[in-house]
Structure formats: C-alpha cells, structure tokens
Amino acid sequence: MTTYLIETKDLTKQYGDQTSVNRLNLHLRPGRIYGLLGRNGAGKTTTMKMLLGLTRPTAGEVLLFGMPLRGNERKILPRIGSLIESPGFYPNLTGTENLRIFARLRGIPSADAIREALALVGLPYRDKKVFSQYSLGMKQRLAIALAVMHDPELLILDEPINGLDPIGIAEIRSFLRKLCDEKGKTILLSSHILSEISLLADDVGILHQGVLLEEESLAELEARNGRSIHLSVSDSAQAARLLETELHTTAFRVEDDHSLRILDLGLPIPAIARTMLAGGLDLQDLHLCEDTLEDYFKRVTGGEGIA
C-alpha cells in the first residue's frame, strides 16, 4: 500500500444547507505536484482550509503524513507551507518585517531564511515599502515567500500565480518544479487556469460543485484525451469518397464543405496527403489534433468551459 502525504476520507463541508465539499477522497503521492482544478466556487479553497485545519470538516477525516490532522496540529503544521486565498499580512510593516514576525513565531533564528525566501520570489530585502503599498503581484510574491521560508516538506498553495505577470508566472512555475524535482517536496496547488495545471502538475484532480470527478495523473489524462486528424480540402464530399474507396475507412466526420475530421489514427498522414493530391484535390491543411485539457474539462464537468 502506498502511503500518501495527503489523504482525505469522505471529507465533507456544509455551510448551512449548501454542501461546498462533498465526500472528497484526495490522494497525494510524495514528491509530486498535484493540481486541483475547478471552477469558481467548486470548493478548492474550502478543501485546502480543511486540510490545514482552518475550518472544521462537517464530516470525514484528513490524514497528513499518515497521521490524522485532528490532535496532531503541532506536529504536522510546521511541516507545511501554505498560501490560502488572498495574501494576509500586516499593512504597516514592510515585507521583511512581516516575514520576521512569522519567522519568529516559527522559531527560525537566522535572517538568512528571510533573505533567501525574498530573493526566491524576487522581492528586495529590507525595502522601505510597507505592505499596504504593495502591488497585487508583490503581495502574492510575499505570500509565496512566507510559504517556503521554513523549508516545508509539503506546500499547499491556493491559486499561487494569481496576480503575477507572465514572467513571474514562468519563474514561479520553474521554481515549484525545481522544489519538487530537486528537493523532493510535494505540492498541492489549485487553479482555475487549465494551462497552468497542464504545464506544472503531475497529477490532476477535477473538482466540480464540491465533488471530485476525476483523479488521475496528467499523462493518463492526456492519453485518454480524444485525438483526431484534421483535414482541410477544396471539396470535402470528394475527399470523403476518396477516404472510403482508397483508404477503406469510414471513421471520419465531415464538418463542412471544406473540412473533415478523421478519427482513425491508424492512417498514416503522408498516405492521406498522397491520396488527396492524386484525387485532384487541393490540400490546405492536414494535422493531428489533440483534445486539450480544456475540452476534457468541459466534457467531465458538463459545463460551458471554465469561468
């Protein structure tokens, strides 16, 4: 049996008569990045709050590092770095001073940890600017610095790239990847940005209206995604005839007057091209296309894409 770093058993949270998280069974393997994907209000933040003991589950259990969270908070929480929703810091203190408060509470003696954490997220050490004057992205960076300052084994990050610029996003992405690959850290992150998850995560959980619809490794999901060959020609009816007579396949769909989609992936693409040209058709485009995570997401949530 694998030991999971995070495991939840029928975790449920109800606010009044609304069920925000419904019988959730999460499994996080050590040394992996797990992306929790869900639309606004899917219950991502609520789940993470329960994982950290910030709100009490209505039912179910959280196991962290193989121990139940309830009753072991003092042992478990220092091993976790977290960022939940918006960054929360003292407005009248600078970034360094804010971190100094938490370093003191966590019992980190050296100032180096603070300097390194700030350097990692690209914030100046001992700047004069106080937190209330920070830009959104700077606040987010400070929150990430706080999460990694004490070198935790497990990171729980709720929408970590929220408010970051493209360069910042790429930096954080490679930074998280490095933490996972080189230092063997485990990371749980949530996002409603699909491309982020597909670029970063090893495992993906899809949360929809409080229910975990899928939990799979990214590779597995991609393998399962629908693939097809897209064909653009001068006359699609003629092309369809050629496919049936010359290539002996009926696994295709005519999409309009000029395009077709071949679902039979066994056909070699050069052979298709030759057949079309030999049949006197103009071939404008021929390529293999894959369902994106987005298409997949739409399918499993039955929704109109992500908000």
Place this chain on the structure above:
Amino acid sequence: MLSLIWCELYKLKRTPFVVLVALAACLFPIPATLVSMRGGTDGSFLSLSFLLLTILAGPLLLPVVGGCLAVLLFHRERDWETLKNLYTVPVRWSGLVAAKLFVVYLGCVLFSMVSLLAVAATSSLTGTPATPFFSCLAAAALVGFFYASATLPMILLVLWLDRGTLLSVLLCVLYGVAQSIQVFGGLYYIAGTASAEAAPLDSPLMWSFPILVFRWYTGFAASGQMVLGPDTAPFYLDTVPLLALSLLLMLVCGGLMVLLGRRQEV
C-alpha cells in the same frame, strides 16, 4: 509566549495611534496642573497625582487607550486576513488573546506611569516637591492595571459585536465617558456629605469601579502600604480586594474571549 508578545509589540510599528497616546500621556499634566492651581486641590504632589489618575486620566483616558489598542490589535488581524497565516504556524487563538491582552495591560500601565512622571516633572518645575514619589509611581502602575482590567468587558463586547473599527472605537470612548460620569457622580455624592471619610457607603455609587479606585488611591499612594490601618476604614480600601477583582475580571473576560474566538472560522 514571549515570541507572541514580541510580535504583538512589533506589529505596533509605524502606528500613529501609539505616538498619539504617548503624546497624550505627556500632555495630560497640563489640565491637571491648571485645575490644581485654580484651587482644586491643596497643591501637593499627592493630591495632584490623585486628581490626575483617579479623576481625569484614569476613568476617561485609560479605557479609551486600552480599548482602542485592543481594537487595533484584534481588528488588524481580521481586516488583513493574517489569522490564517498565524493558525498555520501553528499559533493558538488563546495564545494570541493572551499576548494581545498583555499589550493592552502594558499600554495602560505605561500610560498612567508616564502621566505621573510628567506631573512629577511639572510639579518639580513649579517648586512643589514630588513626594512621596515611589509610592505614587507604584500607585500609577496599579491604576493602569486596574483600569485595563475594567476595560476588558468592553473589549469582550467589541469582539462579540464584531463590527467596524469606527463603531468599536466609539464604544470605547463612550465607555470612558461612562466611567468618568461614575467618578463625577461619586464626587458629587461625597461633596454632599460632611467629609469624604464620613460619606455613607450604602449608595451603589460608592461601589462602582472608578469610585473603588478613588477610595483606594490615597491610602496606598500616601503610605505605599497594601493593607491600611483600621483607623482609615471603611472609606479607604486596601489594595488586595481591588487586585483580586481585577484578576477575576481578567480571568472571566479573557476566558470568554478565548471561547468567542474558538467558534469563529477563518
């Protein structure tokens, strides 16, 4: 616990309110001296400090200082969503409450001691010897302690209501005014009798908190004795019952604050 207190003090950095309070503490001797010069007291340092601590600064300002300090410390955590970062350290709510209340007490004690030092300075400058200095200073510290305790029910109310900062501060000011009214009511009542010591103690006014402090102050400040001789009773109070009352308030209100926070979620 020490780290928690250090952090609470550190969080007060760049807070204009603290400067304002420090300034108020230093400026308060001016009205006290003015009242005294107009013949309000016999002109001695003891009477001046009595006037300052039990009638002017104590009932009116200490609840405002303590209350606002608490509002500041508690609301900042709420408004800037820092609690989640504290809870995941993990820091417990009870520890946080204890550290914050410690700072409130510290603020009140320092405020009344600084006020007293300022009065000592001004009275020395005007040629009145600041004696008995040390028992008055100790009395000032105790007044700060007592009024900090008396402010706790107010802080509890503010936390329970969980409203905006403006309303909370307003409540603290009202509380200070209410304390002052009790003092002046008591003074008016005492003035109607032949002498303070002879004032009948069956009126509930004589047992309100500010009047209890009022009845305790002179006995302690003049002699520095915790327990007074039998000749001064029953008007003058010993220190021990007031201390006990303060500790009781501290335990009950502190306990309730801890319970209050347990139910809240971040």
